[in-house]
Amino acid sequence: xxxxxxxxxxxxxxxxxxxxxxxxxxxxxxxxxxxxxxxxxxxxxxxxxxxxxxxxxxxxxxxxxxxxxxxxxxxxxxxxxxxxxxxxxxxxxxxxxxxxxxxxxxxxxxxxxxxxxxxxxxxxxxxxxxxxxxxxxxxxxxxxxxxxxxxxxxxxxxxxxxxxxxxxxxxxxxxxxxxxxxxxxxxxxxxxxxxxxxxxxxxxxxxxxxxxxxxxxxxxxxxxxxxxxxxxxxxxxxxxxxxxxxxxxxxxxxxxxxxxxxxxxxxxxxxxxxxxxxxxxxxxx
Numbered sequence: 001x002x003x004x005x006x007x008x009x010x011x012x013x014x015x016x017x018x019x020x021x022x023x024x025x026x027x028x029x030x031x032x033x034x035x036x037x038x039x040x041x042x043x044x045x046x047x048x049x050x051x052x053x054x055x056x057x058x059x060x061x062x063x064x065x066x067x068x069x070x071x072x073x074x075x076x077x078x079x080x081x082x083x084x085x086x087x088x089x090x091x092x093x094x095x096x097x098x099x100x101x102x103x104x105x106x107x108x109x110x111x112x113x114x115x116x117x118x119x120x121x122x123x124x125x126x127x128x129x130x131x132x133x134x135x136x137x138x139x140x141x142x143x144x145x146x147x148x149x150x151x152x153x154x155x156x157x158x159x160x161x162x163x164x165x166x167x168x169x170x171x172x173x174x175x176x177x178x179x180x181x182x183x184x185x186x187x188x189x190x191x192x193x194x195x196x197x198x199x200x201x202x203x204x205x206x207x208x209x210x211x212x213x214x215x216x217x218x219x220x221x222x223x224x225x226x227x228x229x230x231x232x233x234x235x236x237x238x239x240x241x242x243x244x245x246x247x248x249x250x251x252x253x254x255x256x257x258x259x260x261x262x263x264x265x266x267x268x269x270x271x272x273x274x275x276x277x278x279x280x281x282x283x284x285x
Contacts, residue, residue, distance in 0.1 A: 003083060003159065005075070006092030007059045007131045009124050010108050011097040013149045014058055017090060020150045021056040024157065030058035034067035034074070035097045036164040059131065060267030061124050062109050068127060072134045086244060088153075089128075090133035091180065092142040094121050112239045137245040138181035143282045152280065156245065159276040165239045167274050171205070171263040172282040173255025179282065180251040186227050186262075192217050204284050205260025214261050224262055228269045235274065 004026065006017050022028045046136070059071070078085050092100075101108055101117060110120035110127075125132075132138065137156065140148050159166035172179055174189065194200040194210050203210050227273045233250065238246055250266070252258035260281050270277045 001084065002054050003058055003078075003085040004054075004056045005085065005087045006056060006090070007087065007128060007135075008139075009097060009121070009128065010061060010094060010110070011100045011106075011121075012092045013144070013146075014060060014090055016146050017088065017139075017153045018056060018058050020153045021054075021157065024054070024154065024225045026054040026056040028056045028058070031062050032057045034059060034063045034071055049182070061127050065127060069130055071131050075134055082185050086136045087131065087134055087219065088137045088139065088157075089132050090139050090141055091125075091132070092140065093177070093180075094118070096142045097121050111254050128165060140179050140181040143176075143178075155278050159278065164276045165235070165243060165274065166236070166245050167270060167277045168245070168280060169263045169267050169270070169277065170247060170249045170280045170282060171255055171259035171284075172249055172251045173249045173259070175253055175255060176255065176283065178251065179202035179249050182229075182247045184246075184248045186248070188223055188250055188262055190253050191220055191223060191252070191258050195254060200257070203257075204281075205257050205262070206264060206284075210257055211261055214258065220258075220261075224265055227262065230265055231266070231270060232273070235270075255281070260284060 004021060006014050006021070010015050018028045018030055061068075075085060075087060098117060098121065108117055108120045108124070109121050111117055115123065139149075139152060140155075156166050156168065170179060170182065174187070178185060192214065193234060194203070194213050197213065200207075200210050200213060205211070205214075227250070235246065248266075250259045250262050260283075263279055263281065267277050267279050
């Protein structure tokens with residue numbers, strides 16, 4: 001049996017993630033009391049293997065605080081008993097969550113007559129910290145719409161199902177903020193910026209004209225080689241530690257030219273040894 005626990009901040013997209021897992025053939029249970037998860041034994045899960053080969057469980061701030069604090073110990077116990085269980089945690093910036101609640105007019109589960117929405121969002125993050133720290137994969141959904149989040153969940157979960165390490169290469173723009181849910185961040189703002197060339201401004205790092213411009217600079221080749229060498233040197237160490245997910249972010253100023261080009265080229269290199277290498281460009285479709 002394969003078990004995935006989906007958790008995260010209210011408004012971060014947990015329902016969307018669970019819907020995607022259901023489409024992938026998982027039997028999904030939302031808002032399962034952690035006390036019930038605590039009472040589930042490895043033997044119980046194995047006995048159900050022929051009924052539910054893939055199980056997804058949603059856990060969030062609606063659970064009791066005392067149960068959330070005991071979550072890491074319970075998950076560690078199931079893993080040590082040989083259960084294939086992974087924790088995926090979704091988060092987003094406070095500004096994005098506030099906007100989403102404003103647009104949908106839904107009620108945050110932690111708001112009450114004494115706690116306004118902005119305080120509830122911060123309380124939610126603090127309450128779920130024990131789960132976030134236990135997560136095998138953290139997804140920042142601040143820049144993702146529903147369709148992008150569904151695709152991100154699908155590609156990462158399907159990749160890890162194959163038994164290898166799923167690597168996500170993500171481009172971003174520093175002027176929009178550094179993504180939170182990443183393992184490594186590389187700053188390439190020192191490279192020549194195609195934005196200042198009128199003919200290239202509206203293009204992206206995927207376009208041949210931008211690639212040709214960047215490849216004229218020896219610095220670009222050197223940066224790409226150094227990041228690639230770093231990744232190929234250290235990724236095997238993470239794989240030996242049974243890491244299922246690694247996220248590498250590369251950022252430039254606007255996230256449309258230099259970082260996009262380097263992510264695309266790095267993906268070509270890493271896919272030779274890591275076929276489960278995925279690409280995500282935060283600032284372009």
